[in-house]
Amino acid sequence: MDPRAVGVFDSGVGGLTVLHECLVTMPNEDFVYLGDHARLPYGPRPLEEIRRFAREIGAYLEQQDVKLIIVACNAATSAALPRLQEELTVPVVGVITPEAHAAVQA
Numbered sequence: 152m153d154p155r156a157v158g159v160f161d162s163g164v165g166g167l168t169v170l171h172e173c174l175v176t177m178p179n180e181d182f183v184y185l186g187d188h189a190r191l192p193y194g195p196r197p198l199e200e201i202r203r204f205a206r207e208i209g210a211y212l213e214q215q216d217v218k219l220i221i222v223a224c225n226a227a228t229s230a231a232l233p234r235l236q237e238e239l240t241v242p243v244v245g246v247i248t249p250e251a252h253a254a255v256q257a
Contacts, residue, residue, distance in 0.1 A: 156181040158212035158220045158241075162193040162204075166223030169246060173221065183215055193226035205231035209239050217241060 157177070159170050163186050170184050185208055187193075193201050205227040212220050220243045222228045222235065228245030235243045 152179075153218045154181075155216055155218040156183045158183045158185070158215065158217035159223050160185040160187065160208045160212065160220070160227070161223040162187050162226065163191040169221060169223035183212065183217060185212065193224060198230050201226055201230040202234060205235060206238065209235045209243065213239050213241055219244070222246065
């Protein structure tokens with residue numbers, strides 16, 4: 152098993168619900184959570200600015216040697232997920248697709 156932590160980030164504290172679910176479903180994993188309180192909210196900001204924030208945080212988490220990055224922020228997921236997946240060397244997943252699948256199944 153890879154001992155490195157999983158990185159989770161959001162623009163604030165909303166991603167703590169994602170972190171909680173990760174802790175419940177993956178109890179043997181370690182996590183690093185980054186809540187970007189200094190720049191929240193992301194929603195009303197220009198797309199390129201959100202992308203820049205996400206890229207900065209993704210690069211920071213990658214420097215922390217995480218094995219996976221979970222983008223727990225809807226704005227950052229929709230604005231930057233494909234770019235993060237291309238640019239970073241660790242796997243990156245978002246939260247919008249799983250939520251959409253759950254809504255369809257309901």
